[in-house]
Amino acid sequence: MGVTVLLADDHPLTRAGLKAYLETEDTIELVGEASDGDMAWDLIRKLEPQVALLDIRMPGKDGVTVARMIKESTLPVAAIMLTSYDAQQYVLASLRAGARGFILKTATPEELSRAILTVAKGGLYLDSEVAQAVGEKEFLPEAISVREREVLLLAARGFSSKEVAGQLYISERTVQTHLASIYDKLGARNKTESLLLGLKYGVVTLEELIE
Amino acid sequence: MKRRLLLVLSLGVLLPTLTVLVVAGFGIFQHEWAMEKVARSYVEDLAQNMAYKLDQESPAWRRMFPYSMNLHGWGMSSLASSVPGWVAIVNSEGQLIYASSGAENLASIWTPDIPIGKAIEIRDEKGAKYTIAVIPTSENQYFVVAAVEWEQLLGPMVRFNHLWFILVLIMVLSSLVALIPLFKWVIVPLRSLVNEIGYLKWGKDKPEKDDPRAVSEIRSLRSVLYDLSRAAIERDQLRDSYVNDIVKIQEEEKARIARDIHDGPLQAVTAFIQQIRLFKITSARGKSNSGDHLHLAEEAANATVRELRELCDDLSPPWLELGLANALTEVSERLSRHLGIRVTVDVPEDIALPEEYILSFFRVFQEAVNNSFRHGVADSVSGKVYREGEYVVFQIQDNGKGFEPSPDFQKLRVEGHRGLANMKERLGLLNGDLAIESSPGEGAILTCRLPFVNIENK
Ligand SMILES: Nc1ncnc2c1ncn2[C@@H]1O[C@H](COP(=O)(O)OP(=O)(O)OP(=O)(O)O)[C@@H](O)[C@H]1O
Ligand SMILES: [Mg+2]
Secondary structure, eight states: EEEEEEEOOOOHHHHHHHHHHHHTTTTTTEEEEEHHHHHHHHHHHHHOOOEEEEESOOOOHHHHHHHHHHHHHHHHHHEEEEEEEOOOOHHHHHHHTOSSSSEEEEEEHHHHHHHHHHTTTTTTTOHHHHHHOOOOOOOOOOOHHHHHHHHHHHHTTTOOOHHHHHTTSSSSSHHHHHHHHHHHHHSSHHHHHHHHHHTTTTTTTTHHHHH | OOOOOHHHHHHHHHHHHHHHHHHHHHHHHHHHHHHHHHHHHHHHHHHHHHHHHHSSSSSHHHHHHTTTTOOGGGHHHHHHSSSEEEEEETTTOOOEEOOOGGGGGGGHHTTOOOOOOSSSEETTTTTTTTEEEEEETTTHHHEEEEEEEEHHEEEEEHHHHHHHHHEEEHHHHHHHHHHHHHIIIIIHHHHHHHHHHHTTTTOOOOOOOOOOSSSHHHHHHHHHHHHHHHHHHHHHHHHHHHHHHHHHHHHHHHHHHHHHHIIIIIIHHHHHHHHHHHHHHHHHOOOOHHHHHHHHHHHHHHHHHHHHHHHHHHSOGGGGGGGHHHHHHHHHHHHHHHTSSEEEOOOOTOOOOOOOHHHHHHHHHHHHHHHHTTTSSEEEEEEEEEEEEEEEEEEEEEOOOOOOSSOOOHHHHTOOOOOHHHHHHHHHTTEEEOOOOOOTTSEEEEEEEEEEGGGGOO
């Protein structure tokens, strides 16, 4: 028996395509389809699929909201956000809401099934297009210090440099120095990227991000 | 000069006052002096006349004089009673030999330092003024004393002089007093008004509405300025709200277009890619249904084209260039299809209008039909275009619920109802107007009127 999956997408054509993708995979079993957020939520509670593919933009509840509801209900369902938007902030918002994966609708069938299998096993999957935007694939980052990790995590939760400085009892300057060092080590250009890269390289975990 | 209003005004009051004071003072002085001369020559004449008469008398008379007091024969008493003043004759020892009636108070005004032969002024203890002259007879045996009280001789003139003096004084004082209100009620309020206006940010601030200290002219000037500045503020606010509205509409439009692209063509193209990929996978695996994916891909591509076309039509309908009749017919059919209600339009073929007129009617029609559908829940909307004198009229009527038209489009706009306001402004830009006839339960009739411009004349 394959991984059980629920597909929620309001656009019939893309939904049909995605459905066909999933049907080509023996390891994946599509257990339900939803055309809006409310329907998706109902089916998730009823079917408890291992993985929920959620379109971000849907009538009723949007995908991020449904992901958050899953997280809050502690149902054993891993959410993957499915979208046409590639903004990194969407990725962050989705991850904060508890999604375990982020994939573009234009992803190939292979990528889609890899994403599903990865999150079903408890992993984290970021779309290669989004991931590409955040750096080389084969890259072993220099280890970051404990302090740098703390700074990165607080910054990732949306605190400003000043607030981070206040929480760690260090100066704002020091925070910025730490951030610059983190960017260097991860090859990131900004906070969001450093976070996504941190997640990707396992420097920080998703759990730490959403606590 | 103009800047020193206070100075000018004060000088304007003070200078004439001072001039009057000086001229009048001089006049009063001169008058006093003239009166003095008159009184002096009068008493000198009187005394000399008497002294001369005494000299004419016989020495014998003079010897016995103290005992023969028959002076009446000289007409002294008649003189004394017919002319003002009095005379007295005193001998060299200072004894009073004769006194006309009224001369009793000689003693009261007599002082030893009265010079001989020259008239002077003296005052008695009551303050009454006299001119007195002492003239000796030829042998210095006797002295004739003549005096006249000013009041008696020059009464009205003295009084006039006093009155004049008082009048001038009153005038000077009152003009000085007048300067105070001038300063308090005119200069100060005017200055503070000028100051306020000077620092006023036009369109942002307004001056104080009233200044109770000021004279009514300045108050009304102030209230006019207040009204003007308030109008300026309102105009600025209106402009700001328009600009805000325009910016907001632009953003909303962009957001709407982005949404339309996302939900439409973007999804369809995504589906197209998916089907192509599925085709590749299934045909590689030799599945028999791979052709279905090609078929679906074609469908998705078709959907993309359809959606893009719709988007273009919505943004700027290309068929507007087909002329009024075709354009309106096209939009009526589209709206009818889209909303699922009856939409008809009747346009005479011979009315040819410039493109901006067609666009205007087209947008009005779109909005009107949408309103009829959304608010009026009408199931039939009909439009007709006709000529009426210098105008071309487009009337749109629905069979919906109707409403109470609000005359305040501006308010509607601010509340987020832009449809009718836009229609009105759109028509206004082409010098036309919009009339709305509706009442609850009656359906609605919109009448758009544009000055007719033949396309050939454009
Ligand atoms: N044909 C109609 N039948 C009934 N009510 C109407 C009709 N047209 C307009 N109204 C009323 O007038 C109001 C103003 O209309 P208007 O088109 O200006 O704004 P709107 O339709 O509410 O918003 P917008 O057009 O900006 O989307 C409407 O809210 C509605 O109450
Ligand atoms: Mg409207």
